[in-house]
Structures are given as structure tokens and as C-alpha cells.
Amino acid sequence: MKIITxxxxxxxxxxxEQKFVAGxxxxxxxxxxxxxxxCSINEAYITFRNGEVFILNMHIAKFDASSIFNHEETRTRKLLLNRSEIDKLMGAQTRDGMTIIPLTVELHEGLIKVVIALAKGKKLFDKRETIKERDIKREQQQSLKGKMR
Known part of the structure; x- marks a missing residue:
């Protein structure tokens, strides 16, 4: 799989919490x-309509070589999932208060796939812990790199 964005x-x-691969x-x-x-999925989010899954605010730039029949850049696009996966996502979102976010857009065997995740929002102190862990890891890598020289 080649990660596009x-x-x-x-x-x-x-x-x-859990990842799903959707067409x-x-x-x-x-x-x-x-x-x-x-393309960009930084501002994108997932929603449900009539038992179907859609991605909103996914930005896909207009293709330069296309004619007048070009696409709208941030239109609503349908995600393709199995019924059991859709039910699982809907249940977790309504019952547990979780959110569904897009993680990556990938090219898999010639097909474009979106990896979405069932996620729970972090609090401010959780974000601080993440920053602290990242800094410690970076310092360890730099010290190892310094010893190698």
C-alpha cells in the first residue's frame, strides 16, 4: 500500500481505538x-446519512488536464463499507460518544482506500503527556546518534 496523504x-x-479500511x-x-x-484530509470528518457513511470536507484539488467536467473540490463523498462495519461504527459513535476520523488515503492494488478510525478525543493533559513522551524519545535517539559517532 502506498500512502498518498x-x-x-x-x-x-x-x-x-480501531481502524477500518473503506473504499x-x-x-x-x-x-x-x-x-x-x-488531496488533503486534515479538515475532513465522517458522518452518517440514511444508514450510509460519508466523508465531508475532504479536499481534492482540481485536475489540471481535465476539461470543463471537473469535480467540486470539497464535495461530500460516499465511503464504501460492509453493513456490519457501518453498524459497528454507528453503535460506537452513539453509545460510547466516540468519533470517526480519517487517518490516511492509500493506493491499494490500483484502488483508492481511506483508512478511518474509531477514536476518542484526548484531554489537554493527555496531549501534554504525548509531547513529553515524544521529547524523551527524540532525546534518546539523539544521544544514541551521538554515541555512534
């Missing part, structure tokens, strides 16, 4: 633009 803030803002319904110019790496 990822939501870098997701692991900082949320505790990731996405796209137009031709959107596929070409995504393959060129011109």
Missing part, C-alpha cells in the same frame, strides 16, 4: 488528482 494531527488529538466513491478527475498526491 495522512492526517498527521489525528494521533496527537485522539486515542485510536471511496470518486469521479475520474478525482482519481487522477489523488494519484498525483493533490
Amino acid at each position: 495522512q492526517n498527521k494531527k489525528a494521533h496527537f488529538e485522539y486515542f485510536i 471511496i466513491k470518486l469521479q475520474g478527475s478525482e482519481v487522477k488528482s489523488i494519484r498525483a498526491g493533490k
Whole structure:
């Protein structure tokens, strides 16, 4: 799998509980633009309508070589999941107060897939712990690097 884009803030803002791989319904110019790496999921979020899953605010830049039949950049796009996965996501969101966020957009065997996660928001002190752990890890790496020289 080739990662095209990822939501870098997701692991900082949320505790990731479970991941799902979903297909996405796209137009031709959107596929070409995504393959060129011109998409962003930083502001995107997942919602439910009539028992179906949709991703909103996913930005896919217009494809330059496309004609007048180009796509809208931030339109609502349908995610393709099994019924059991949809039921699991809906239940966890309503019952446990969890949120569903997109993590990455990947190219898998010629198909575009969106990895979404069932997540719980972090509190401020959890974010501080994450920063502290990251700093400690960075210092350890630098000290090991210094000893190697």
C-alpha cells in the first residue's frame, strides 16, 4: 500500500481505538488528482446519512488536464463499507460518544482506500503527556546518534 496523504494531527488529538479500511466513491478527475498526491484530509470528518457513511470536507484539488467536467473540490463523498462495519461504527459513535476520523488515503492494488478510525478525543493533559513522551524519545535517539559517532 502506498500512502498518498495522512492526517498527521489525528494521533496527537485522539486515542485510536480501531481502524477500518473503506473504499471511496470518486469521479475520474478525482482519481487522477489523488494519484498525483493533490488531496488533503486534515479538515475532513465522517458522518452518517440514511444508514450510509460519508466523508465531508475532504479536499481534492482540481485536475489540471481535465476539461470543463471537473469535480467540486470539497464535495461530500460516499465511503464504501460492509453493513456490519457501518453498524459497528454507528453503535460506537452513539453509545460510547466516540468519533470517526480519517487517518490516511492509500493506493491499494490500483484502488483508492481511506483508512478511518474509531477514536476518542484526548484531554489537554493527555496531549501534554504525548509531547513529553515524544521529547524523551527524540532525546534518546539523539544521544544514541551521538554515541555512534
